[in-house]
Amino acid sequence: MKPFIAVAFFHKVEQGELVYGSESRRHLELMIQHSNNAATNWVMRQVGGPQSVEKILKGHYPGIFQETRLVEYIPA
Numbered sequence: 001m002k003p004f005i006a007v008a009f010f011h012k013v014e015q016g017e018l019v020y021g022s023e024s025r026r027h028l029e030l031m032i033q034h035s036n037n038a039a040t041n042w043v044m045r046q047v048g049g050p051q052s053v054e055k056i057l058k059g060h061y062p063g064i065f066q067e068t069r070l071v072e073y074i075p076a
Contacts, residue, residue: 002031002040004068008053009043011060018046037074044073 006028012018024046030039047053050070057065 001070002035004057004065004070005040005043005047005053006032007061008047008056011056012047037076041073049073 009018009024009028010020013020018024024043027039027042030036031043044050044053047056050072054068054070057068057070
């Protein structure tokens, strides 16, 4: 799921709704390189939460993500 969350994050960056800066880069690196759940939840919060991530994936990339479900943050 973590790469999918990154897709949603960068979709919002592309739309001008988020900025890919030093803080977001740090969290994305932790999320992808170290499988850090707290960083993943931070990225999801920036996107607008699990439902927002799912809506972006299904709405803008339907050929890839129609069967994907993201319903909650990752538990600690």
